[in-house]
Amino acid sequence: PGMSPLARGLVHMELHRGDGSLGTFLGVQAGLAMKTIDMLGSEAQKERWLPAMARLEKIGAFALTEPRHGSDSVALETSARRDDDGWVLDGAKRWIGNGSIADVVVVWARDVADGQVKGFLVEAGTPGFVAETIGGKGAARAIWQAQISLDGVRVPEENRLPGARTFKDAGRVLVTTRITCAWGALGHAVAAYDIALTYC
Numbered sequence: 655p656g657m658s659p660l661a662r663g664l665v666h667m668e669l670h671r672g673d674g675s676l677g678t679f680l681g682v683q684a685g686l687a688m689k690t691i692d693m694l695g696s697e698a699q700k701e702r703w704l705p706a707m708a709r710l711e712k713i714g715a716f717a718l719t720e721p722r723h724g725s726d727s728v729a730l731e732t733s734a735r736r737d738d739d740g741w742v743l744d745g746a747k748r749w750i751g752n753g754s755i756a757d758v759v760v761v762w763a764r765d766v767a768d769g770q771v772k773g774f775l776v777e778a779g780t781p782g783f784v785a786e787t788i789g790g791k792g793a794a795r796a797i798w799q800a801q802i803s804l805d806g807v808r809v810p811e812e813n814r815l816p817g818a819r820t821f822k823d824a825g826r827v828l829v830t831t832r833i834t835c836a837w838g839a840l841g842h843a844v845a846a847y848d849i850a851l852t853y854c
Contacts, residue, residue: 681751682751693817694818695775699775715758717753720745732804739810743761744807747761750799757778762824772819773814775815781807788801
């Protein structure tokens with residue numbers, strides 16, 4: 655939290671320069687999962703998850719992308735239905751970094767009542783939640799990405815992110831992380847230059 659945007663960018667550049675998977679892990683853990691809880695979570699959610707995630711005692715993931723629609727929020731199909739004591743989530747996510755090793759996954763789903771996209775904290779081991787590592791990738795193989803299925807996953811109300819009421823709220827998180835993606839690309843470019851120069 656105390657780092658400037660430039661300092662954060664340089665950290666991401668150097669990590670991606672060495673290993674794009676490690677840089678992606680940081681981007682998912684700190685940039686997406688932790689940032690979502692920090693920006694949109696309740697005080698209780700922040701207290702429970704953020705200190706442990708900062709120490710890497712807990713791993714987080716950010717589940718927005720879907721098999722048929724990518725990150726297209728307009729076509730988001732994963733649904734959230736309110737019931738007496740919480741919510742029921744149904745749907746699928748794909749290419750979710752850390753998804754198969756995460757202790758907590760930020761899941762974005764469309765509320766069937768009002769049609770708005772909302773955020774939920776789904777904990778590993780919740781019945782109906784299955785995350786399988788995707789194999790056969792051509793690059794960034796050390797970062798495990800998952801295919802996630804949600805089949806009647808019951809989430810208590812206290813695990814709903816109170817600040818995540820529409821997709822605009824998810825967008826606010828994404829905006830804060832996009833610049834680090836650019837720094838990551840620069841890290842890859844610097845590494846490619848170093849390798850070419852050494853070879854020559």
